[in-house]
Amino acid sequence: MSVSPDDSRLEHALGRVRRGDVSAFEYVVQRFEQPLRAWLASQAMPGVDVDEVAQRAFVAAYGRLHEYTPGTNFSAWLFTIARYQLRTETTRLRRVADYHTRYAPDLLQRELERRADQPPEVVLARLDHLRECLKSLGSHLRQFITWRYEEEISLEEMAARSGRSVAAVKKQLFLVRKKLQECICQREAAAEGGV
Amino acid sequence: MTIDRFQQLWTDYLEGELGEAELAELRQLLENAPQLAEAAADSYQLHRLLGIAACDDPAVSDTFVQATMNRLPAGSSQFTGAVMQRLGTAQASRTRRLTRWLTVSAAALTLGIVSLALVLRNGGEPAGNQPIAQPAAPDAQATARLVAASHASFFGELAPPLQSILETRREYVLTEGLVELEFPSGASVIIESPAVFRVISDISLALDTGRCSVHAPEGAEGFRVETPVTRVVDRGTRFTVSVAETNETEVQVIEGVADVYRSDDDAPTAQAAPANLDQQPPDVRLTEREAYRFTAFEDGALAPVQYTPAAYRRSLPDRIIRYEAATAAGGGIQKLKSVTVQRGGREIQYPVEQLIPVELTWFKSADAVDRAGHLLGGEKLPENMAELLSDHLLTTGVINPGGSKTPLTTDPVMGADAGTPGFAVRFRQPVVNRPGPDLILMEVQTFSNPLDGDAFHVSPLKFAPGRKSHTIRRYDLTMNSPEALRLAPFSLYRYSQPIASLEQLHTATHVRANAGPRFHLLAVGIDLSDLGFAEGEQVEGLFFQDAEDDIHRVDPVFIAGFPEP
Numbered sequence: 133m134s135v136s137p138d139d140s141r142l143e144h145a146l147g148r149v150r151r152g153d154v155s156a157f158e159y160v161v162q163r164f165e166q167p168l169r170a171w172l173a174s175q176a177m178p179g180v181d182v183d184e185v186a187q188r189a190f191v192a193a194y195g196r197l198h199e200y201t202p203g204t205n206f207s208a209w210l211f212t213i214a215r216y217q218l219r220t221e222t223t224r225l226r227r228v229a230d231y232h233t234r235y236a237p238d239l240l241q242r243e244l245e246r247r248a249d250q251p252p253e254v255v256l257a258r259l260d261h262l263r264e265c266l267k268s269l270g271s272h273l274r275q276f277i278t279w280r281y282e283e284e285i286s287l288e289e290m291a292a293r294s295g296r297s298v299a300a301v302k303k304q305l306f307l308v309r310k311k312l313q314e315c316i317c318q319r320e321a322a323a324e325g326g327v
Numbered sequence: 328m329t330i331d332r333f334q335q336l337w338t339d340y341l342e343g344e345l346g347e348a349e350l351a352e353l354r355q356l357l358e359n360a361p362q363l364a365e366a367a368a369d370s371y372q373l374h375r376l377l378g379i380a381a382c383d384d385p386a387v388s389d390t391f392v393q394a395t396m397n398r399l400p401a402g403s404s405q406f407t408g409a410v411m412q413r414l415g416t417a418q419a420s421r422t423r424r425l426t427r428w429l430t431v432s433a434a435a436l437t438l439g440i441v442s443l444a445l446v447l448r449n450g451g452e453p454a455g456n457q458p459i460a461q462p463a464a465p466d467a468q469a470t471a472r473l474v475a476a477s478h479a480s481f482f483g484e485l486a487p488p489l490q491s492i493l494e495t496r497r498e499y500v501l502t503e504g505l506v507e508l509e510f511p512s513g514a515s516v517i518i519e520s521p522a523v524f525r526v527i528s529d530i531s532l533a534l535d536t537g538r539c540s541v542h543a544p545e546g547a548e549g550f551r552v553e554t555p556v557t558r559v560v561d562r563g564t565r566f567t568v569s570v571a572e573t574n575e576t577e578v579q580v581i582e583g584v585a586d587v588y589r590s591d592d593d594a595p596t597a598q599a600a601p602a603n604l605d606q607q608p609p610d611v612r613l614t615e616r617e618a619y620r621f622t623a624f625e626d627g628a629l630a631p632v633q634y635t636p637a638a639y640r641r642s643l644p645d646r647i648i649r650y651e652a653a654t655a656a657g658g659g660i661q662k663l664k665s666v667t668v669q670r671g672g673r674e675i676q677y678p679v680e681q682l683i684p685v686e687l688t689w690f691k692s693a694d695a696v697d698r699a700g701h702l703l704g705g706e707k708l709p710e711n712m713a714e715l716l717s718d719h720l721l722t723t724g725v726i727n728p729g730g731s732k733t734p735l736t737t738d739p740v741m742g743a744d745a746g747t748p749g750f751a752v753r754f755r756q757p758v759v760n761r762p763g764p765d766l767i768l769m770e771v772q773t774f775s776n777p778l779d780g781d782a783f784h785v786s787p788l789k790f791a792p793g794r795k796s797h798t799i800r801r802y803d804l805t806m807n808s809p810e811a812l813r814l815a816p817f818s819l820y821r822y823s824q825p826i827a828s829l830e831q832l833h834t835a836t837h838v839r840a841n842a843g844p845r846f847h848l849l850a851v852g853i854d855l856s857d858l859g860f861a862e863g864e865q866v867e868g869l870f871f872q873d874a875e876d877d878i879h880r881v882d883p884v885f886i887a888g889f890p891e892p
Contacts, residue, residue, distance in 0.1 A: 152468065152494075152495075153494075153497075154396075154399055154494060155396075155484075155494070155497070157396065157399065158392060158396055161391075161392045161395045161396065162388070162392050165388055165391050165392060165395070166379070166388065169379060169391070170376060170379045173375035173376060173378060173379050174372040174375055174376055176375070178371070179656075179657060181657055181658035181659075182375075183391060183394075183658075184658045186391070186395075187391075187394060187395045187398055190395045190398075191395070191398050191399060191400075194399050194400070195400065238354065239354070239357040239358060239361070239364040239367075240357065240364060240367050240368060240371060242364070243364045243365060243367070243368035244368055244371070244372075247368065247372075255376075258372075258376065259376050259379065259380060262373070262376050262377070262380050263380055266380065277377065277381070278381075280377075281377045281378055281380075281381035282381040284840075284841060284842070285840055286838060286839060286840035286841070287342060287344070288838050288840075289821075289838070289840060302335070302338045302339070302342070303334075303338075305338060305341075305342075306334050306337070306338045309370055309373055309374065309377075310370075312373060312377075313369055313370065313373050316373070
């Protein structure tokens with residue numbers, strides 16, 4: 133087994149945290165925040181505040197660091213904690229009386245739960261594929277993604293900016309997402325085939 | 328047909344525009360065609376990942392990291408203690424296993440345990456590698472707390488949360504504002520920026536540069552402030568210590584007695600206080616109203632200086648200290664519960680029901696359409712928008728008013744055609760001017776806006792001799808304050824025209840958009856004395872204008888007066 137410089141730095145930071153240097157934990161959060169948030173985002177049911185769960189996972193990991201065996205797989209250990217945090221939040225949400233009517237169709241929930249054990253690596257690879265697929269989108273299609281996910285503007289405003297109807301904007305969003313989904317699938321298939 | 332309908336419903340679902348009937352229809356569709364559930368889950372996961380990919384912004388990551396760090400348990404010593412306890416258990420267990428196959432004498436075993444204990448006391452490292460020698464308690468973690476902060480900024484990090492335990496022997500660089508530390512003995516220290524300091528133990532603070540005011544009440548005698556050239560030991564007193572960049576140290580005793588010991592070697596004084604300091608005669612004993620300067624130069628100059636009692640700070644400035652609010656189901660705060668303010672040096676917590684609400688009586692925007700809109704609210708707006716600043720919901724407000732670079736010097740005009748840009752509020756009952764803040768203004772802010780809050784002018788509704796406008800450029804709770812809490816999601820309402828009156832705010836066409844989840848709630852207290860009102864004078868209303876110092880405008884969501892203390 134080889135140890136990468138990143139792994140050494142991580143273990144060094146964890147060692148400092150164990151000796152009481154709280155500030156060293158900042159490196160740990162920086163290193164894992166995006167993978168953890170991405171993985172949680174793909175696993176969480178509608179209504180779950182992903183950043184909140186991610187923060188709770190980090191805080192729990194910090195509080196239980198004495199249970200982690202130095203030199204083993206910290207990433208796997210952290211994601212296991214996050215999985216439990218997500219389950220707790222999901223259970224809490226389910227107990228909200230009108231959750232089903234407000235948020236999620238039951239079958240979507242079940243399908244997401246079926247995928248709950250997707251390894252983080254799969255989700256992170258998908259995120260990388262998505263970034264590449266976004267680059268390959270034409271500028272006018274990319275524009276809708278920017279409006280929707282970066283600027284977070286309303287459908288009405290997208291319609292006004294693009295000179296289309298709201299219904300046309302909705303259809304466009306659906307098609308762009310479908311195109312991205314197909315692109316990701318192609319890239320995943322290519323990666324599996326070793327191309 | 329089913330697929331087309333699924334596309335429509337699913338897109339509406341992701342956009343949050345699905346009504347109850349349509350949600351039931353979507354549920355039915357998914358039950359009838361289970362393969363659609365898989366497509367829905369694929370699409371949903373992609374939708375969430377797009378949200379992550381769209382936020383590939385280092386600022387977003389930094390915010391997340393800092394927010395997480397702020398949530399770590401304040402008492403790192405407790406954490407270290409738990410680790411050490413576990414290490415101890417593990418080591419003991421290992422020792423027990425060893426005894427099964429090693430024949431050793433009881434004395435040797437005892438020696439081993441003592442050695443192990445020594446190693447553990449030193450954090451598992453050989454004692455010779457310990458960076459700091461502390462004669463009294465080598466690894467003791469101090470429990471000094473940060474109990475108050477005013478406009479405090481630390482170099483390269485957010486201010487620690489109030490009531491958090493500061494890390495022992497860690498260097499804190501206070502670049503702006505003031506902080507107050509409280510030590511377990513009861514000693515309290517107010518540190519003024521710029522300053523570099525470290526908590527050394529439960530009875531000592533190292534001040535490498537800057538100024539601090541110390542109060543050691545009865546029972547806290549012996550508290551020390553260590554500087555690069557002196558140790559100032561309290562003998563029951565109030566005193567100030569100022570350390571210049573040249574290490575020159577000035578000590579002023581306001582009350583009681585303080586002993587000053589000069590450092591006699593090159594070692595940093597803060598790290599090597601002799602255990603028998605109390606038995607040694609001081610180099611100088613200072614009593615009330617005495618002040619001395621100690622220099623680091625080889626001539627060893629020690630000289631009396633002018634006594635300046637004004638340098639001693641008994642408390643932090645009056646300000647909004649914190650607020651409490653109920654959290655929404657999806658996370659983020661939503662409804663105000665109480666406000667804690669320091670007025671006239673006294674900390675007071677007001678439940679929101681005791682605050683004096685306001686009514687919006689005038690609103691005029693700038694001449695151009697504001698793309699961020701003028702109203703904050705939920706999915707529906709109330710009929711009377713004049714209440715948006717007084718309801719207890721922090722996700723409702725009247726934002727982006729007009730303004731002026733120059734503050735008002737005459738009465739604002741509130742007529743339909745030639746009104747003054749800005750907004751006016753009337754208190755439900757007059758607010759009486761008392762020492763310290765008399766009202767609170769809270770605004771929503773995100774990290775792409777000014778971190779200190781959006782500057783604004785506040786003016787009397789009626790000018791009179793002595794009355795004036797006052798400009799707020801820095802809030803008491805800023806984006807750098809751990810007490811500025813994250814807000815629940817809300818909606819923005821944008822108009823297609825500039826707003827020239829309160830009536831237009833109600834009647835003009837507007838469209839709704841969801842705001843992002845990264846807004847925080849800042850707060851500032853306003854002292855009516857700053858507007859020229861006399862102590863005890865009653866104020867019925869005020870006029871607010873954006874200061875137009877940048878492209879960002881003030882975004883108030885709550886304004887209220889404080890009742891008489």
